[in-house]
Amino acid sequence: MPRLGRTTEPRRRARRAGHRLLAGSALGALTTANARRPLSRTGRGAVACFFPGWITSELPLHALAGQVLATANQARKGALRTPSGLVGLGLSLGSWATLARIWSEAAGASEVFDTALREGLGEELEEGRDPLPAADTSVVRRRLVAGPFNPHIRTWRRARDIAYGEAGRRNHLDIWARADLDPDAAAPVLLQVHGGAWVVGNKEQQAMPLMAHMAERGWVCVSINYRLSPRSTWPDHIVDVKRAIAWVKEHIAEHGGDPDFVAITGGSAGGHLSSLAALTPNEPAFQPGFEEADTLLVAAVPFYGVYDWTNRDGTGLVGMEDFLARHVLKTSIDEARDVWEQASTMSWVGPDAPPFMVVHGTNDTLVPVEQARAFVAMLRDASKEPVVYAELPGAQHAFEVFDSRRTLASASAVHRFLAAVRARADHDAGTGAEVAAAGQDTVEG
Numbered sequence: 001m002p003r004l005g006r007t008t009e010p011r012r013r014a015r016r017a018g019h020r021l022l023a024g025s026a027l028g029a030l031t032t033a034n035a036r037r038p039l040s041r042t043g044r045g046a047v048a049c050f051f052p053g054w055i056t057s058e059l060p061l062h063a064l065a066g067q068v069l070a071t072a073n074q075a076r077k078g079a080l081r082t083p084s085g086l087v088g089l090g091l092s093l094g095s096w097a098t099l100a101r102i103w104s105e106a107a108g109a110s111e112v113f114d115t116a117l118r119e120g121l122g123e124e125l126e127e128g129r130d131p132l133p134a135a136d137t138s139v140v141r142r143r144l145v146a147g148p149f150n151p152h153i154r155t156w157r158r159a160r161d162i163a164y165g166e167a168g169r170r171n172h173l174d175i176w177a178r179a180d181l182d183p184d185a186a187a188p189v190l191l192q193v194h195g196g197a198w199v200v201g202n203k204e205q206q207a208m209p210l211m212a213h214m215a216e217r218g219w220v221c222v223s224i225n226y227r228l229s230p231r232s233t234w235p236d237h238i239v240d241v242k243r244a245i246a247w248v249k250e251h252i253a254e255h256g257g258d259p260d261f262v263a264i265t266g267g268s269a270g271g272h273l274s275s276l277a278a279l280t281p282n283e284p285a286f287q288p289g290f291e292e293a294d295t296l297l298v299a300a301v302p303f304y305g306v307y308d309w310t311n312r313d314g315t316g317l318v319g320m321e322d323f324l325a326r327h328v329l330k331t332s333i334d335e336a337r338d339v340w341e342q343a344s345t346m347s348w349v350g351p352d353a354p355p356f357m358v359v360h361g362t363n364d365t366l367v368p369v370e371q372a373r374a375f376v377a378m379l380r381d382a383s384k385e386p387v388v389y390a391e392l393p394g395a396q397h398a399f400e401v402f403d404s405r406r407t408l409a410s411a412s413a414v415h416r417f418l419a420a421v422r423a424r425a426d427h428d429a430g431t432g433a434e435v436a437a438a439g440q441d442t443v444e445g
Contacts, residue, residue: 010078018082021074025088028067029095031056035063036098036394038365043318046365053363054396058404060099060106067092067099105394106405113390113413117420120357120388124420156215159255164247165240167227173244174203175255176211176221186258188422190214191248192223193277195268195398198237198328199229206267209403213411214418220257222248226273229328234343237328238286241273246293261425263299263418267398268367271305272345275375278356279348299355299421301414304367304397307345307375310337315371346378353383357417359410361395388417 033039035056038049056063071092079085117125156176165171181187192211194201203223211221226240249259266274277286278300284291308316309324310333324340325332333340341347356379360372369391376389390413392399392406400407 014078014081015084017074017077017079018085018088021071021079021088022084022091023088024070024074025067025091025095028063028070029091032063032095032098032102035060035102035363035396038363038396041365041368046317049365050397053365054398056099057102057363057394057396058106058399058402058406060102064096064099064103067095102394103405109392109395109406109409110412112392113409116357116388116390117413117416120386121417121420124386124424125416156212156221164224165243167240170225170227170232171240171243172203173222173224173247176215176223177256178215178218181218181220181256183254183256185218185256186253187218187220187256188418189248189252189257189259189262190219190221190418191245191262191264191274192221193226193241193264193266193270193274194223195266195270196228197323198234198269201228201269206270206398206401207265209407210265210400210411210414214415217415219415219418220252220255222252230330234329234339235286237269238273238276238280238343239288241277242283242286242293242295243290245277245295245297246287246290249294261298261422263301263421264297265301265303265414266305267303267400268305271302271367272307275300275302275305275307275345275356276343276348278354279345279350285342297354298425299357299418301357301359301417303359303400303410304361304364305345305358305372305375306367307371308347309333309344310340312344312346313374315368315374317366317368346375349375349378349382351382351384353379353385355385355387355417355421356383357388357390357414359390359392361392361397361399363394364397366397 031052034049035053038046038053040046040049071089074085074088080089156178157174158177158179159175161169161172162175163171164173177187190211192203192207194203194206196205203225207223211223214221222244224241224244226244227236229237245262245264248257248262252259252262264274264278277295278297280286281296282294287293287295306316306320309321311321321333329336329339329343331339358372358376360367360369362369372389372391376387379387395406400410
């Protein structure tokens with residue numbers, strides 16, 4: 001009897017390990033499948049699919065490493081000597097192959113951006129080339145491995161928690177720039193607006209890889225907080241963004257920036273606010289008490305933004321209207337349609353829109369990619385300025401938070417776009433000066 005017990009116990013441990021391997025492998029395979037193609041795109045299911053799809057699609061190698069370690073741990077306990085363990089191994093192998101495919105697909109982001117820039121800018125793109133050489137391969141590899149744990153990007157932050165308004169920390173901003181930037185550099189400026197569904201978030205949670213990239217190349221970047229719902233009610237959010245723009249115009253020269261060249265970017269709710277701000281320069285309704293302040297922007301780069309709160313064409317996420325009515329506007333669309341219309345970026349599209357670069361992922365389950373396509377179509381029909389649209393296969397919402405392949409590609413692409421806009425502005429200014437000089441010579445003659 002003792003010998004039988006000794007024989008049976010290892011088998012029991014193996015069976016338990018096999019069951020754990022099967023359960024873990026099934027969960028891992030399901031998560032991988034959701035990252036490859038979201039299991040749901042509507043309602044609460046779409047929201048539930050976001051987080052696991054977001055992490056896995058941007059950090060597939062990290063997910064792969066975790067799954068391999070988990071499988072090896074159960075295999076060490078004898079899982080592969082059981083039928084359930086072998087089935088689990090099969091699921092894991094399929095998941096790993098799919099993760100490798102996700103990693104490979106992300107490598108195509110650079111080509112997607114390049115094509116989008118060439119289509120949107122044409123000959124102007126050549127003037128927007130990155131002035132610095134590409135990063136050393138080993139450095140890029142370290143950044144990709146670090147993923148969400150990469151503290152070096154904060155080294156470009158030169159000043160923090162500067163007040164631009166009277167709402168306490170919700171009206172604070174940070175300035176990112178090179179330590180050796182000349183105070184009189186008149187460097188181009190990029191203002192970053194964080195996302196968070198208008199109810200959460202802060203200036204230290206998004207776009208840090210982008211701001212580090214731009215600061216390294218001589219730009220001054222400004223990241224802002226703004227008032228959030230439900231404590232605050234629309235239009236407090238856009239009023240704060242406008243107030244921050246006014247502050248930048250008035251004070252950024254003190255930090256080496258050019259107040260005449262201020263572009264804006266942001267993701268999700270920040271994509272909404274940045275695009276709305278770009279299309280409503282000096283709009284009195286959004287500048288109560290500072291109507292005379294200059295809030296004109298030279299370009300906008302919204303990431304996975306919400307461009308219509310009224311869902312006029314059915315491209316919005318089902319359920320967002322209830323959320324906005326309850327927490328952000330605190331009134332229904334039937335009770336205050338004019339307010340909802342005024343808050344929608346699509347309502348302000350017109351011929352005077354500045355250059356736009358719109359970025360969205362095909363796997364976005366929080367803001368459907370169809371809304372970005374509709375917004376871009378409206379811009380291209382109405383605007384006199386270039387409109388660049390980059391649609392990234394396999395990218396989820398908030399994809400550029402991590403140092404991933406897509407993030408590195410997007411940072412470079414944003415710089416190329418804005419550098420081209422800057423080059424054209426400098427060219428136009430030079431042409432204007434030549435015309436003025438020629439006119440003066442004619443008068444004197």
